[in-house]
Amino acid sequence: MKTRKLTTLALLAALALAIYYVESLLPPVVPIPGIKLGLANIITLLVLLLYNSRDAALVLLVRILLSALLFGQAMSLLYSLCGGLLCFIAMALACRLLQRHFPELISILGGIFHNIGQILVALALTAVPGVLAYLPYLLISGIITGLFTGLCARFAVRYLRRLPLP
Amino acid sequence: MHKISKKACLLAGGILLLLAVCVLVLFLRQHTARQPNTPYTAYLYQDGQLLQTIPLSQITEPQRFTVEATNGGYNTIEVSGDGIAIAEADCPDQICVLQGTIRDSLLPITCLPHRLVIELKPDDPSASGAAPDAVAY
Numbered sequence: 001m002k003t004r005k006l007t008t009l010a011l012l013a014a015l016a017l018a019i020y021y022v023e024s025l026l027p028p029v030v031p032i033p034g035i036k037l038g039l040a041n042i043i044t045l046l047v048l049l050l051y052n053s054r055d056a057a058l059v060l061l062v063r064i065l066l067s068a069l070l071f072g073q074a075m076s077l078l079y080s081l082c083g084g085l086l087c088f089i090a091m092a093l094a095c096r097l098l099q100r101h102f103p104e105l106i107s108i109l110g111g112i113f114h115n116i117g118q119i120l121v122a123l124a125l126t127a128v129p130g131v132l133a134y135l136p137y138l139l140i141s142g143i144i145t146g147l148f149t150g151l152c153a154r155f156a157v158r159y160l161r162r163l164p165l166p
Numbered sequence: 167m168h169k170i171s172k173k174a175c176l177l178a179g180g181i182l183l184l185l186a187v188c189v190l191v192l193f194l195r196q197h198t199a200r201q202p203n204t205p206y207t208a209y210l211y212q213d214g215q216l217l218q219t220i221p222l223s224q225i226t227e228p229q230r231f232t233v234e235a236t237n238g239g240y241n242t243i244e245v246s247g248d249g250i251a252i253a254e255a256d257c258p259d260q261i262c263v264l265q266g267t268i269r270d271s272l273l274p275i276t277c278l279p280h281r282l283v284i285e286l287k288p289d290d291p292s293a294s295g296a297a298p299d300a301v302a303y
């Protein structure tokens with residue numbers, strides 16, 4: 001990997017980490033576990049749109065591991081890792097299918113799969129089938145927040161493509 | 167480009183369908199979960215194990231008790247004749263406390279950091295004998 005590209009990806013990972021931290025400071029809007037904006041996903045989506053899925057996976061892994069190391073607990077690492085990886089696989093496939101068009105749709109799919117992943121971890125940890133009652137709420141919130149982060153990525157990409165990115 | 171828009175339309179349609187199904191499920195559950203005159207029983211689960219069952223009809227005045235989490239930390243639970251809540255907890259997100267009192271089986275209270283789930287289920291008059299005490303696990 002060229003130094004310039006490495007630096008750019010590291011910068012984006014640091015940006016994702018900062019966004020993730022600031023978002024964790026916001027009080028929960030809805031008292032349902034698992035509902036959040038997922039703003040850090042904007043960065044994953046940007047790397048996916050500007051580079052490729054391998055680079056996006058790197059940035060995502062760096063962000064999740066560092067955030068768990070810096071301000072998380074072991075529990076939240078498990079949730080982010082499972083949700084984040086499912087979300088990433090869905091977004092990478094959608095990105096290939098749509099040939100990097102329609103970031104909103106890619107992001108909505110990511111949101112849906114992120115929340116499915118979280119429910120699966122919650123189901124595995126608590127072993128109470130009753131937690132499935134959260135699924136419709138989580139899916140609806142995943143679609144709405146996915147649309148929002150997707151729009152953010154669309155507007156950001158428009159300007160970033162003008163830069164001489166490595 | 168034309169082919170991609172077709173795929174995108176299909177995808178968007180699928181997402182809209184999912185959204186509609188979710189809203190429908192929520193709507194139906196809202197209507198079936200609220201049974202005003204049914205007695206409920208609270209089921210407390212910790213780490214996937216049934217910890218305690220509390221028939222709400224047997225609670226005459228509100229009481230509090232504390233559940234210690236296996237990984238450290240606690241949840242103080244407040245139970246009364248018509249509902250159950252987590253009044254206090256030392257988990258980082260406080261979502262379980264914010265959920266407030268539940269009075270029906272619509273949603274359980276979950277404290278994910280402490281792996282604690284509280285569910286309300288309506289007492290089934292036909293199964294009121296042995297079933298609640300001998301929950302098969």
